[in-house]
Structure formats: C-alpha cells, structure tokens
C-alpha cells in the first residue's frame with residue numbers, strides 16, 4: 001500500500017474539563033491539564049492510494065493548501081476550547097485527531113487517493129491518531 005505523509009505545526013491553548021463538573025472535580029480527573037496551557041502541536045496527515053500518471057498520490061503543495069485552509073487557519077494561535085469543534089467535547093489529542101480527520105476527509109478524496117490517517121502530537125512522545133483503512137486496487 002502506497003502512502004504519503006506531511007507534517008504540520010501549530011500553536012494553540014487548551015484546557016481539559018467536562019462542563020458539567022466543577023474545577024475541583026475536573027482537576028481530580030485531568031490534573032494540571034484542567035488549567036489553561038498551550039502546546040506546540042504537530043499534525044501528521046497521511047494519504048493512501050495509488051500513484052497517478054504524474055507518479056504521485058497528490059501534489060504536496062495541494063495537500064498543504066487544503067490542510068492550511070481547513071485546519072491551520074482556524075486552529076493556529078487559538079484557544080481550542082473556544083472553537084465550535086470543541087464546544088461539547090474536551091480538546092484532548094484523541095478528540096483533536098478525530099475532529100481534524102473529519103474536517104479534512106471531504107477535501108481529500110480523489111480517484112487515486114483517500115485520507116488514511118491523522119495524528120496529533122501534543123509533545124514529541126505523546127500523540128493520538130484516527131485512521132481509516134480502505135482497499136485500493138492497483
């Protein structure tokens with residue numbers, strides 16, 4: 001299976017709370033993550049598929065444009081908790097990966113490629129991924 005991956009970076013603030021709990025209970029669950037803080041997030045986007053006549057799944061610059069328009073222009077230098085995407089769910093790495101995947105999916109579907117996975121790194125050694133496999137014949 002052929003795939004390509006591009007990595008992006010964005011800076012954002014967040015805090016992890018469940019809205020029906022008070023701060024004391026949220027800190028009991030989420031620890032110091034219940035307090036507002038920031039991350040230098042890394043976002044990895046992977047496409048799967050087959051090479052087209054140009055020899056690629058998708059031009060990297062086209063992938064860049066889509067990710068910048070659909071994700072980075074909204075998330076970079078934001079407080080994730082204030083975005084509609086995280087109005088009802090805490091912006092954990094797991095939730096960010098899932099939300100970003102479905103933000104990008106409708107824009108990354110072609111005759112020869114599909115969105116295979118999204119990973120969000122909160123730190124260099126802690127990340128979450130949402131992946132979908134799809135059979136793609138040569």
Ligand SMILES: [Zn+2]
Nearest residue numbers: 014033037039
């Ligand atoms: Zn955090």
